[in-house]
Each structure stands twice: as structure tokens, then as C-alpha cells.
Amino acid sequence: MSQSVQTAPAPPEPGESPRVTPALRRRVLARPEVGSLVAAVIIFVFFLSAAPSFRSAESLFTVLYQSSTIGIVAVGVGLLMIGGEFDLSAGVITTSAGLANSMLCWYYGINLWVGAAVSLALCLLIGFLNGYLVMRTGIPSFLITLGTFFVLQGANLGVTKLVTGSVSSTDISRMDGFDSLQAVFASSFRVGSVTVWITVLWWALFVALAAWVLQRTRTGNWIYAVGGAPDSARAVGVPVIKTKIALFMTVSFLGWFVGMHTLYRFNTLQAGNGVGNEFLYIIAAVVGGTLLTGGFGNAVGVAVGAFIFGMTSLGIVYAGWDPNWFKAFLGVMLLLAVLVNLYVRRLSTTTRKAG
Known part of the structure; x- marks a missing residue:
């Protein structure tokens, strides 16, 4: 009985570009960031054509600054x-952090560095309590942190009005x-004709650190494990x-960081700020x-x-459109992202099984 023999594909000739096999294509498409990268390129090109003022280097760095104020906390989230x-x-919690620093130092007349340290300790305590209550009670984190949201929102308004x-x-x-403190959290410098805010550099640092932790450390493996299969992770010794x-x-630390930036850029804070940013x-x-x-x-x-x-x-503003459309765009992007993520997840599963 004759048997068919499968041979490996021949390597490319010198000077010939490597062949893109279906398996390689699936592996690339299954990466989490691919869909967002494609969307970013499309949106970037669209606003380049729709908004002439979007094309300047100064506008690009303004976009980067706007992105960093959301992106820093989004890394932790x-x-x-x-x-x-x-x-x-x-x-x-970003507003809570800034208010705690500001009002503590103003009321007692102490150095702002002391207030920043106390504010950091307070934020870390809130993060610890959130995690502890979720893990010890079994109540979904959605409900626990929703309660924390209302507590902090009320405290921000009530305590600020009581003190000031x-x-x-x-x-x-x-x-x-x-x-x-302003130099650390809210300074800027000029590079040619553009202004670079230090938060952009901090954002890049936090993203790089998070990417390294996820991809190169045991802690990163633990994070994926406790999110994908917590019971299995606990069974193999992962400290869930x-x-x-x-x-x-x-998350609380990065919220504190953005709170410090907001406080030391604008010198003062409105107690109702920050509500809704959790969805962003x-x-x-x-x-x-x-x-x-x-x-x-x-990351x-x-x-x-x-x-x-x-x-x-910012692109909607540069294009001169009604900014009320921004929320509608966010909703569309969220729905599309969920659909793309579902497809990518299935593709990733198929790729792993094929491998």
C-alpha cells in the first residue's frame, strides 16, 4: 500500500520575500492589538483628510496629551x-486623590509632598479594600466598586464643601x-514648535512596564491565569x-497619579470631576x-x-463638528470592538488548536 508523504514547504530563495502562510496570517490576526491598530490607522487617515488643523505636529502632541490622561489609568484598568x-x-478616585492632597495641606498648613504621600496611602487602601471585599465575599467586582464609586463621589462633594x-x-x-510636584506630575517642555507634556512620557513608561510584566514575568502569567481560569490557576498554586x-x-495607584497631574496642572479641583471617566x-x-x-x-x-x-x-473639534457626536462614536466603537474581540478570540483559539 502506498503512503502519501507530506513535505515541508521549500524555504524562500535568496532575495525572495517570505511566504505568508494561512497559519501565520491567523497568528498575526489573533493578536489582541491588531484590530485596534487597524482602527487607529483608519481614524487617523480620516481626520487627516477631514480636519486640516489635525495635520500639524502640535495637534498630534495635543492628541497624545489627551490620550495620556485617559491612557495612564486605562493601563491599570x-x-x-x-x-x-x-x-x-x-x-x-482620581478626584479623591487630588482633593485629599489639596485640602489636607491647606487645612493643616503642611508641605504638599506630605499630603501627596498621605493621598497615595489613602488610594492604595481603597484599592486594597476593593480587592479584599471582592475576593473574600464573592460579590462581583462590578457591585463592590460601584458602591465605592458612590462613597467616593459623595465624600468628594461633602467633605470639600465642609472644609472649603x-x-x-x-x-x-x-x-x-x-x-x-508640578515638575514631576504636570510639567511640559518644548521640542521645536510643539509642547510635550510629561504625562505622555509617564504614559509610555507605564505601558512599557505593563507590557513587560505581562509578557516576560511570572506575575504576567498569573494575571492571565486568574482572569482566564481562576479555579485552575488556584489548583496549580497561583496566588489568586x-x-x-x-x-x-x-488601578488605584494610577488613579492617584492622574489625580496628582490634574491638581498640579490646574492648582484647584472641582469635587464633581472624574465621574464617567471609568467608562472611558x-x-x-x-x-x-x-x-x-x-x-x-x-498593554x-x-x-x-x-x-x-x-x-x-479632538478630531471632532478640529473638524468643526458638534462635539455631542463624540459619545455616539464611543458607543459605536465599543460595539464594534466587542464584535472584533469575539472574532479575534475565536481565531486565537483556532490557532492554538492548530499548533
């Missing part, structure tokens, strides 16, 4: 979603430590509780390829999702 959880208090007599914090620009609590604390962080993560069910996504994709947010929010 993306990691948490890969770990299978949500944090609906991520938006309002209004719903905004006082101007802290003349207090000790302001200049050095500690990992998820650490992810909640990471989630949208950036989902558009960037992160699954709502956990266990799939990466680069989340960064691209935040960049799409920045391009759209």
Missing part, C-alpha cells in the same frame, strides 16, 4: 480586566512643595487572592482588544485604544 475584574471607582465652603478646592500654587488585590491597588478607561481597554470575560489582552492594545479616544475627542 486593562490589567485588571485581563485578570477578570472591573473597577467602576477608577474615574472618581464650596464644591472646589482652594488654590495651592503658593504652598510649599508645589513647584517640585494576592494577584487580584494587587491589580485593584495598581473600560472602552479604551475593550477597543484595545481586552476581553470583558478576562484572560485576554495586552499595547490598551494604549492604542486610549490613542483612538484622544484622536476622536
Whole structure:
């Protein structure tokens, strides 16, 4: 009986470009960030043609700044979603962080660095409590952090009015430590004709650090494991509780960071700020390829999702359109991203089985 013999494809000749096999194509398309990258290119080209003022280098760096203010916290939210959880208090905690720093130092007359440290400790405690309650009670993180959201929102308004007599914090620009803190969190510098805000550099650093943790460390494996199959992860010795609590604390830390930027850029804060931003962080993560069910996504994709947010929010303004359409666009992008992510997830599963 004759047997058919399958031979491997011949290697490309010198100077010939490598063949793109169906398996390679599926492997590339199955990466979480591919869909968001394609969308970013399309949106970028669209606004280049629709808004002439969008074409300048200064406009691009303004978009990057806008993206960074969302993207920094979105990095932590993306990691948490890969770990299978949500944090609906991520938006309002940025305001809580700034208000705690501002009002504590103004009321007691202490150095702003001390207030920043106390504010950081407070935010980390909130993140710890969120994670601890989720893991110890079994209540979904959506409900736990929704409760935290309302507590912080009410505290921001109530405590600010109690201390200052209004719903905004006082101007802290003349207090000790302001200049050095502003240099760390809210400074900018010129490169030719453009202004580069330091948050853009911090954003790039946080994205690079998160990407390295996810792809190169044991902690990254734990994050994927607790999001994709927590029971199996626990069975093989993954510290599920500690990992998820650490992810909640990471979100709170990055929320504190953005709160410091907002405070030291504008010198004062409105107590009602930050409400609704938690959805922007989630949208950036989902558009960037992160699954709502956990266990799939990466930091680069989340960064691209935040960049799409920045391009759209400012591109609509540069084009002279009614900015009310921005929310409608976000809704469309979210729905499309969920459909694309579902397709990518199926493609990734097919690729792994074929391998």
C-alpha cells in the first residue's frame, strides 16, 4: 500500500520575500492589538483628510496629551480586566486623590509632598479594600466598586464643601512643595514648535512596564491565569487572592497619579470631576482588544485604544463638528470592538488548536 508523504514547504530563495502562510496570517490576526491598530490607522487617515488643523505636529502632541490622561489609568484598568475584574471607582478616585492632597495641606498648613504621600496611602487602601471585599465575599467586582464609586463621589462633594465652603478646592500654587510636584506630575517642555507634556512620557513608561510584566514575568502569567481560569490557576498554586488585590491597588495607584497631574496642572479641583471617566478607561481597554470575560489582552492594545479616544475627542473639534457626536462614536466603537474581540478570540483559539 502506498503512503502519501507530506513535505515541508521549500524555504524562500535568496532575495525572495517570505511566504505568508494561512497559519501565520491567523497568528498575526489573533493578536489582541491588531484590530485596534487597524482602527487607529483608519481614524487617523480620516481626520487627516477631514480636519486640516489635525495635520500639524502640535495637534498630534495635543492628541497624545489627551490620550495620556485617559491612557495612564486605562493601563491599570486593562490589567485588571485581563485578570477578570472591573473597577467602576477608577474615574472618581482620581478626584479623591487630588482633593485629599489639596485640602489636607491647606487645612493643616503642611508641605504638599506630605499630603501627596498621605493621598497615595489613602488610594492604595481603597484599592486594597476593593480587592479584599471582592475576593473574600464573592460579590462581583462590578457591585463592590460601584458602591465605592458612590462613597467616593459623595465624600468628594461633602467633605470639600465642609472644609472649603464650596464644591472646589482652594488654590495651592503658593504652598510649599508645589513647584517640585508640578515638575514631576504636570510639567511640559518644548521640542521645536510643539509642547510635550510629561504625562505622555509617564504614559509610555507605564505601558512599557505593563507590557513587560505581562509578557516576560511570572506575575504576567498569573494575571492571565486568574482572569482566564481562576479555579485552575488556584489548583496549580497561583496566588489568586494576592494577584487580584494587587491589580485593584495598581488601578488605584494610577488613579492617584492622574489625580496628582490634574491638581498640579490646574492648582484647584472641582469635587464633581472624574465621574464617567471609568467608562472611558473600560472602552479604551475593550477597543484595545481586552476581553470583558478576562484572560485576554495586552498593554499595547490598551494604549492604542486610549490613542483612538484622544484622536476622536479632538478630531471632532478640529473638524468643526458638534462635539455631542463624540459619545455616539464611543458607543459605536465599543460595539464594534466587542464584535472584533469575539472574532479575534475565536481565531486565537483556532490557532492554538492548530499548533
